[in-house]
Amino acid sequence: MRTLVLNAGYEPLAVVTFRRALVLVLTGKASVVAEDDDPVVGPAEVFGRPSVILLNRYVKVPYRQDFAATRRGVLRRDNHLCAYCGKAASTIDHVMPRSRGGGDTWENLVACCLRCNNAKGNRTLASLGWSLRVVPRPPRGPQWQIRELERPAPQWSEFLAETAA
Numbered sequence: 001m002r003t004l005v006l007n008a009g010y011e012p013l014a015v016v017t018f019r020r021a022l023v024l025v026l027t028g029k030a031s032v033v034a035e036d037d038d039p040v041v042g043p044a045e046v047f048g049r050p051s052v053i054l055l056n057r058y059v060k061v062p063y064r065q066d067f068a069a070t071r072r073g074v075l076r077r078d079n080h081l082c083a084y085c086g087k088a089a090s091t092i093d094h095v096m097p098r099s100r101g102g103g104d105t106w107e108n109l110v111a112c113c114l115r116c117n118n119a120k121g122n123r124t125l126a127s128l129g130w131s132l133r134v135v136p137r138p139p140r141g142p143q144w145q146i147r148e149l150e151r152p153a154p155q156w157s158e159f160l161a162e163t164a165a
Contacts, residue, residue, distance in 0.1 A: 005021065007061070013055070022050060030053040074109045074111055077136075079111075082133075084112060084132070088113060097123070106137065107136050109136065
């Protein structure tokens with residue numbers, strides 16, 4: 001069971017285990033905003049299982065501009081268009097292959113169609129004579145971090161129910 005931790009200003013900070021959340025509440029560092037139905041039974045007491053807690057003091061979070069490159073983020077950054085041919089992209093490709101020392105960075109990952117991805121393999125662009133249509137850069141702005149947390153991937157049952165209706 002996970003618990004959402006809110007800063008004193010009600011912005012989300014982290015998701016922690018319910019045990020960590022319970023420790024924060026019992027030490028007086030946080031208060032419970034919402035509880036789950038399943039209680040925590042101790043040797044002498046029964047506690048409500050916190051699902052959302054609010055910190056009593058504001059925690060200043062340092063601004064982090066860099067964030068991890070994900071498949072979903074790379075496809076969204078490149079507008080689901082192949083960086084090599086411009087057609088609809090469904091996969092991502094390492095510009096410098098991982099087998100040759102390329103990393104999983106925003107500058108090394110591009111959206112790619114299946115055909116170009118298979119043709120490129122683990123070769124470099126120079127050996128194929130290919131060029132990129134766009135220069136891969138890290139996306140900017142806070143909306144990139146928020147959107148990744150905003151919408152979880154849909155469950156197949158929900159997807160099938162929506163398409164059937």
